[in-house]
Amino acid sequence: MVTLSEAQVEAKFEQLAAKPTLSKRLWEFCRKQPLGAAGAAVVLVMIFMAVFADYITHFDPVKNDLANMLTAPDETYILGTDQFGRDAFTRIVYGARTALLVGFVSAFAGATIGLVLGVASAYFGGRFDLLFQRVMDVVMAFPLIILALAVVATLGTGVQNVIVAITIPFIARSARVVRSNALAIREIPYIDAARALGYSHTRIILRHMAPNVMAPYLIILTASLGQAILLEAALSYLGLGVQEPIPSWGLMLQGGAEEFAETAPWIAIWPGVAISLAVFGFNLFGDALRDILDPKLRAR
């Protein structure tokens, strides 16, 4: 017999009480934001694909099988094979890993670094703020392709460098939005109180200001997820992204899509559909989140 303390019992009760609330909340979300729910479902499927790729398909996404190249979709290869005989479905499933990795890491890194910098800029104000703003202006205005080229050329190609290249402009954008929200918070008396208490700048920025700009942060974050995936595809298209033989949707579209667009259309269509669906899912979900968190927040 297990005995529970009074507090534990209470917690248990609370848990039990909370459960229906959670599912109720989910239901509420689905009812009020059916598009958002659909988006979330797409994202979940993607995450599922990425995590369980090894179990979903038994083909090797990298190994060439020249005897079976350019096979049209059939029972074995449900989406056909590419010019190296690699199963297209397998590469799409594994490609979800690359897409999610690039999407989540660059969106999180971009939004979070932007959050800290934006809040800091608002908090310190004055010259630091002015200078920081100009730097962000430059980064925002700067063509992505040059940044990406410089990153890829100095660090080399590879998933991690693609992430770096995509993260940089995200930082600038997040910092901008966060800063404008944080400016209002700086004026609230409790920040002065925290300062009077002698808290360090770091502590005030991270503990007191950052949590209060969570709404714009989350909105920027979700909006960035889809964009990161699109950017990865565009960089791959220009030859600056992820490289063979790593399975990546953008890469699958780059050479094969155009070359075999007609003789083997399955190579061109499915990776494009995968990208579109993923970005679509993230955007629908992001929009719903935006509506819930702050219906008044502008698109930018």
Next chain:
Amino acid sequence: MYKYIAKRLMLMIPTLFGAAVLVFILLRMIPGDICEVRMAGSGMYFDQEAIDVCRENIGLNKPLPLQFIEFVGGYFTLDLGTSMWTEKPITHEIQLRFALSLQVAIMATIVAIAIAIPLGIISAVKQNTWIDYAVRVFSIAGIAMPSFWLGILIILGLLVYSQAWFGEPWMPPIVYVPPWEDPIGNLSQLIWPAVATGYRYSAVAARMTRSALLEVLREDYIRTARAKGLIEKVIINRHALKNAMLPVVTIIAIEFAFLIGGLVVTEQVFNLNGLGKLFVTSVGNQDYTMTQQLVMIVVLVFVLVNFAVDIFYAWLDPRIRYS
């Protein structure tokens, strides 16, 4: 107001200067050498001396500070220099391509507005009905599709269906003719990239139209109008729309600024000899002088549009001027 404008103008200078420094350094960080690309890139036999002479001729052997001074100094002497690839004046090269890029950008913006505003209005008026959902799905789909993929599908679709329906495969012209010389030829070439890009850019503007309109519809004076028994159409057209347009116009202006740089991929797919393609070519050739100027144009457009938006807001809302 003038003080505010002057202040904002002054703030543009560090941004532009920063961009100049950044592009100058970044380009030289990227490994590679235009003369190597030019001579060795074909796999053909070449003379090492030809590379050395080439480097000397286009000024790559000059010390870096001197190269930077020549780059920035050019803005004061109104001489943008010559392209390292063609050795022709950069102003000439840009002039050749500017009209095309501008035309596509304007056409794409028109397409975006034509799609976004009606859809945004419908979506707001029929909020949370299946019409709203359908419109939003349509508009988000535009932003979700990679633009080069959409471009490929458009061209392939044109080729395949024109052959199926008319017997002859048809594709848009691949050489630019100015609209005043051959308006039909011009339009039949540029309408496709304009639609592909415009559809994409309509998504953001449609969303903005919807939320701005929804916001306005919740305001008191609309309720008053409704209470007075005005019909919905009049309310939307006369009262709500006018007030909701401000953020929409802003977002379109900002999108337009991005568009100049955003045509890079579209111009590749449709073989348009515009600034975006020139940009990709110049970067690919390590043509420093040309790339620098093109980057500065993109930055300048961006900065100017932001400036215009800021001034516009300040004019509307005097509080901004004094903050």
Next chain:
Amino acid sequence: MKVIFSKLAVATVVGAGLALAAGGVANAAEMPKRGGILTYLNPAEIPSYDAHRETTFGVVHPLGPMYSLLIRVNPDNPQSATDFTCDLCEGKVPSPTDGGKTFTFKIRKGIKFQSGAPLTAHDIVATYKKIMWPPDGIPSSRKAFYRMVDTLTAPDDFTVVFKLKWPSGAFIPALAAPFNWIYSKADLDKHGLNWHTKNVNGTGPFLFVQDQQGSFTEGKRNPNYHHMGLDGKPQPYLDGIKAIVATKLAVRVQAIRGDRAAIEFRGFPPAHRDELVKALGKDITVQESDWNCALFFTPNHESKPFDDARVRRALTLTLDRWSGSQYLSKIAIVKTVGGVVFPNHPFAATKAELTKLAGYGEDAKANLAEAKRLLKEAGISTLKVNFVNRGVDQPYKVVGTWGIDQWKKAGIDATQQVLPTPAFYDTLRKTKKFDIAIDFNCQSVINPIADITKFLGTSGANNGNYKDQPLEDIYAKIEKSGDETEQRKLIRDYEKRALSDEAHMLLTLWWYKINPHRSYVKGWKIAPSHYLNQQLDNIWLDK
């Protein structure tokens, strides 16, 4: 050469012939029609207009038709590696006198430059002096091709004499290089040696009209052209030409499909050929040919353990070229298994000779076993390779992806690093931070003795970072030997050392040129190089 017509195309050619015969015109199908503008695609952008300094076909395709050469590859027989004809000279290409050391060219009379000035022997001398012995500060990319030339003179207005230091079979092919456009001496004297980088003034079949950088180049018929057509009137048959710049492959294919252009002279991958034939049937004619370009994986001898010949041999043994040819020729612009010399040339290795080289044996399993044995012998259990590739699909990335998979079979783990072209050359030639790099050799006129210098460690175009004196010695003998049988034998030794014993470079496959074009383009014959047969004087449109 193989000219493939789709079945339907053959049917219409026959049909058209019959229809015209019924109209009462005998042999009308053979007789070129006059008129029309040929639009074709230029896959590269023109750097400068001066072909003497440039190396890209991007300048030869649009501007070559505006110039003449002294001699050229026979436009009606471009597949031959030895058939050269006079362009500006008269009669046949002269045979040498003075024990093979003196070549005397008689120049045609009555030829005019676009500017109106008449062409004389002095123009040819001034041009070749610029090519062979340029003054300081004037680049000339191929001056090393003319090392054997001693003097160049014009004894009278219509005679040019080249005197060589030693007799050389490489001289005539070098003269026929498609870059050796004849300029006017007056232009060179008056405007300087750099004038032609931005101006055009030639004697070719077409006159320069305009060039819009990045968009198109236009030419119109030269009424004073010196070659006669089959109909007894001066060529060219066309009224004009328009070369449209289209750097993206997909655009070029679509343009031919949508008839925005009739032909592209570089070459398409097999999938696009199939697409065009499927879509257009009789309206597309496909010409195919071996291509004077070879694709290599070049090991960096300065990077361990690739300094060990056994390791390099293991790497080449792992490549199953015969099956690779079969598969890759369906997806890439490569096909033929070959040695150091262009496969169709008399100097090239026969299949029996080839299969003796490491990695060329037909038993892939035995090759693989030998590769593993060699690696073991060299004391290597796991081999990691930093493989650097160029960021261009055809054929580099496609063949690279194949190579990585081949090496994997021997337990060699290659990571591919794909770099944009400038960064690629920087890595290949300056920083040298690679274990194995993709590499290629692509020449115009088939000239084995000049082309095989690629394998010499001392060659400027060699990227393997090695010194191999015995190989240099064999080459010196090849260069100076006047006897073709002996040269062929020496080339075998050279080949064995470069590709097999030392495996300095891993030759994958030779390129394969596929040119699907609109069937109404007549008279153009595919050459083994995209640089050759580009004057377009014998092209006509059957419309």
